[in-house]
Amino acid sequence: MNARRAIQIFFVIAGLALLTGCSEKVSVDETSLVAGQRDEVYGKHEISAKGSLSESQPAEAINFGITPWDEPEKLKRMYAPFIAHLSERLKLRVRFVVAQEYNDLVADLKRGIIHIAAFSPGAYSDALDQGIEREAVYVASTQDSGNSHYRGLVISRPQYKSLKELKGKTFAFVEKGSSSGYKFPLALLLQKGIDPYRYFSKVFYLGSHAHVVEAVANGKADAGATWDGYAEKTPAYRDKKIATLFKTQPIPYDAILVYRKKGPQFARKVQQHLLSIDTKTTTASGEKVLNKELGFPYTGYVVHKPQVYDVVRQTSRLVKNYKPPKE
Template identity: 30%
Template sequence: MIKRPLAALAGLCLSVATLFSTAALAQTTELRVSAIPDEAPTELMRKFEPLGKYLEEQIGIPVTFQPVSDYAGVVEALGAKRLDMAWLGGFTYVQAKLRTGDAIPLVQREQDEVFTSTFITADPDVKTHQDLEGKSFAFGSVSSTSGHLMPRYFLQQDGIDPDTFFSRVGFSGAHDATVAWVESGKVDAGVLNSSVWEKLIEQDKVDTDKVHVYAVTPTYYDYNWTVRGGLEPELVEKIKAAFLALDPANPEHKAILDLQRASRFVPTSAENYQGIEEAARAAGLLE
């Protein structure tokens, strides 16, 4: 009569111990981070290294950057929990949310609340979209918010169907590649992330005597840092707090912010990207 309750109690204790042991094993011991490949891999790594070191100091575990070959790869890796956090465009975040059901947008740059895309050409006769009828045009990646989705959406709002209006539509794969295509004459015009355009000008990596801006889109929400579902809430809060603590008045922090082309980071939420999802559906990029 006594042995049975003791045996049951021992079994319960063993189950609890196993549960705690499993939970301990499930704790994140390394933060695996990536980013959509909207620029050259070397540039992405250059931008991330100081931020990664800072995050390690703030959250107390190693932070590693894992490059991916395409936008879809980031979404898939988050869904399969091979990544813990990723720098996503607005459209890629929407795709991740729909793919995983639990991806969480944490923070965005202050600039991402009023983001734009820049239309460029090397043809001096091009002043408006209408001047490009029957000419060739380049977007960035198919899944790019600023290099494809929103420019396509705004073109459609202006009554232009890119697939029939232009003689040929190409996808360069990255913003800096779009500039190279336009500058070399591979296409007559293209569109890219306004922030990257400004950076290329600052770094003297584009000949502005040859390539000029002929239009800029209205503003929209874009990039954010997103974490996968299932990441421990305490760790998520540490990561968020680390981003929000970056202070431009601190020289070390300012160096990190400058590489991210951020004045500062601010909290964000899924609601901010509802407009992106609606635009994607209107543009026929989501069913």
């Protein structure tokens, strides 16, 4: 979409602690940081604004963007300590941006609206195909408990034991930019001779992994595509409201890129910061930076060789060649 869209945003101020349950608004001499709109300040520690980003916005903050793999408010909570610590270390204000759609992050990074971007592997593959190396440099990838890969899942209601039983039922994907929520499960279905548009009675695109899991758990969809690191930690999985039918091949975790025009020194500083943090790292106020209790899915960062993402690019190209029937 060419018109700028509404994006969930929040600010963290360097040197200040995180918001700790205080909801009282106080005044602050901070104005017009986003689309000319005044910031809203909650307590003393968090600045939040709603509006559309503009290329002409004042350069008073570094913009850290991610793909929308979960609900924006959930992402905001889980990333709050991470962004606070990044702000402390860079000694800069950091604005957290959740892209409305996966591919929006590519456009925003190329235009310099986003300065640091955490790409899901599918979105990173799309970015590489669009020549993102000209505008951004790779600095690190996420990992979880020493594992650099995760898997996509096809989940279903527990009464379904096989794909054969799902013929004529409904199926939910995340969106077409998602690796585990679309590309890898679709590739696996195609390899099994299943065209989802012809095999299932209805195919949905629900926008986030949370929506897919909720839809299947609540019976609004019979099956869906998501990722193991999310689905297997949900109450729906623990309560056996959803079950795993099969898993995809391993998928490398998210890639972190830095806008080239911020300069090589800035990119190195971001990389050094990411590689230095682990599950024991805390903010100045004592909160865990990588906090699993808040839902943060990773335990650290690592640098990969470019070839690690080849499997994602190959799968993305396979999926791009698939032409769904016109509805």
